[in-house]
Amino acid sequence: MTQAYITERVHARAPGKINVFFQVGAPGADGYHEVASAYQAVSLYEDVWATPSDEFTIEVTGTVQCSDVPLDENNLAVRAARLLASEIGYDAGVHLHVHKAVPVAGGMGGGSADAAAALVACDALWGAGLGTAELQRLGARLGADVPFALMGGTAVGTGRGDQLSPALARGRFEWVLVVSDEGMSTPVVYAELDEYRSGTGIYVPRAPARPAVYPMVLQALRQGDAQALASASDNDLTPAVLRLRPTLDDLINLGLQEGALAALVSGSGPTLAFLIENEQAALELQVALSAAGHNALHVHGPVPGARVLPD
Template sequence: MSEALAPSSVHVRAPGKINVFFAVGGLGDDGYHEVASAYQAVSAYEDMWASPSDSFTIEVSGSVDVAGVPLGDRNLAIRAARLLADRCGVDAGVHLQVRKGVPVAGGMGGGSADAAAALVACDALWGTGLTSAQLQALGAELGADVPFALMGGTAIGLGRGEQLSPALARGRFDWVIVTSGDGLSTPEIYRELDEYRADHPESFLWAGASPQVFPPVLKALRTGDARLLAASASNELQIAAIRRRLELNDVLQLGHDEGALTGLVSGSGPTIAFLTEDESSAIDLQIALSAAGHTALHVHGPVPGARLLAS
């Protein structure tokens, strides 16, 4: 793209996600676990503005606590921008301005959404013209959740979670998410799960096998049946997150008492996602949880993946 035609800035929005189902296989020789996940992109968003620069810089603000977000080369969005520039032979930098709406280290893929947004934004800014498949391949090098943040909607993830296939989802699912001030480390949660599973092997179906998403989960998504999804949703990382953060049990119980169809830890936690019957029920639950002193947000899904917005 010529300098005269290059945009002065681009605006991209990328969604957070909820794992409505998450099963974990055994620890492989490569140090990673094989997983099976049903992802749903939800209306908690990361907004990113990308503008030309001689270097790679980032600034972060938002409606969530951003104190723990790295601002240098450890930031996943900066790594995404550098990766795209390297692979496409771009001799330019970028300044990324991020407004975060996804909890940090909360199991909802906020960092992955930032990386997805950076790939889409820099592709547009630099005119590299990559296809969706090419962007997803780059995203998979950065993290298992990045390809889904690019795809959005509802999808099944296998392997490390990056082997994606879209899942048919009808209608709208309303969720209330409860955030925590302190995040949880994903590697530590997996270690906790491995330790617990070694002592309780009878409690896990997939410790020595390739995990799969339960058919009732797929049927619930396909038919838009919130009650069926509530009965079949699960997350095998939840027990590990609760062992590290016992108070999560109290929040789960409160949500059930206040009318949630079900509640589960999202990803590696500590964010909790409560599924409700409909939008009105979600608003009522949000009010009740907020009155009890929790930070609660009503979101819905599925929503699109990372996409350009009008400047």
Template sequence: MSEAVVTDRVHVRAPGKLNLFFEVGGVQEDGYHDVASAYQAVSLYENVWASPSDDFTATISGTVDVEGVPADDRNLAVRAARMVAQRIGHRGGVHLDIVKNVPVAGGMGGGSADAAAALVACDALWGAELGTAELHKLAARLGADVPFALMGGTAIGTGRGDQLSPALAQGRFDWVVVPSSEGLSTPEVYAHLDTLRAEHGISVSGRAPDVDTGVLHALRAGDPAALAEQIRNDLQAAALSLRPELRAALELGERSGALAGLVSGSGPTLAFLTGDPESALELQVTLSAAGLEALHVHGPVAGARVIG
């Protein structure tokens, strides 16, 4: 490819996600778990600006607490940028200005959205034109949630969660999310799930995880009430065990008008499904009055896209 820079700054926006359904299989020999998930991209976005640079650098800011978010090669977005450069033989670097709105370590895939945004931004900045299929291959090497942040919409994920197939979802689903000031480690939550299962004699070996057909029917019908009957997260028990104070907030939302509530991914963010935008606003006000940070989001929305 040419070394010519197409533009001197590229802005990409990528969405956070909610796991509407999350079934976790047993731990595999490599230490990972097979999962089956229904993902929905929601209107809480990460923004990444990519500019030419001699090296690979990043600055981190946002509306959420970004203390502890690395700006070096431990950051998925920086690694994504290096991956694109290596793939196309680009000899320069890039500076990433990352503005975060998705809760950090909150189970909503903010870091994965940053990585997806960096892939798209560097592809555009350097005129690589790698194409969707190639970007998805790179995304899968970065983490299970990165391919979905590229795709957006609603999808079913199997394997490690990165084997994606689009799911038809009619209409709009309104959610109220309650982030936490303190994140949860995803590996710690999975390990605690394994401990809880062992303590209770629960065996999940012998079959691959699968998304219940009722979830797919509810999404296809665009029916929040039907979806509320189906949503589930196998990691929820482990997350609540590690952070028992979350249970009170979960119960408050469920008795204050939510159709259903659950822990998002590995937590600690809570997600409450509502029937319509007006119900979401009422629940947001109630939770805010109780001293909780509450955000009204909706889905499905598009995946990582160049803005402007």
């Protein structure tokens, strides 16, 4: 493909996600766990600007702590751009400016959102014209959460989380997120879960033979029923996260005392997602948690997946 491009700069945006339900199977022979998740994209976004360049370069800014974000080939957005260029035979590069609002290593898929936005931005910049299905296929090669960041909305993910089926969600769900400047390693959290499950005692849960999203979760989403979703939501990684970060337990109790319907660890943590009855109650909880010294954000979902915005 020639080095022609159809515009001087493209701005793309992709959302972070929360797992309103997350069930984890036992590790397979390759060390990976089969999962079943109900994802919801929420109104906390990663923005990527793509401009023509002879090389692949990246700069990162943000409203969150991003000093640990790699600025080389290890960055998922750079890998996404390179993968797309290879796929379409594009022989130049791109400069990516990533502005982050999703917590780094916070269990909300911020790196995957960067990759999704980079794919969409470079597709538009280079005039590749790949369809959604093709971009999702490429995204799955980068990580399990990338296809959902491209899709957005609400979806069920199985396998490694990348086999997606859209799920109907009526209305708008209100969430208050409490984020931390100190992220958590996903492999460490999964290893802690395996160790926890290997313990003895009647109260130690075992890995499900075949992870699945409970029908009551999908019904609550279809009905737009926050109360029902609060009763059905769960995350198998929660015990592992709390074992590694015990102080989160007090924060969960505080959020529930202040009116949250449910408290969820988002993905592999440490971000906590509190489900709230309505917008006013969410604002009140955000104020209460902020007054207690926590970094609390009010978001809502579901929202669309990665898309190009007017620059």
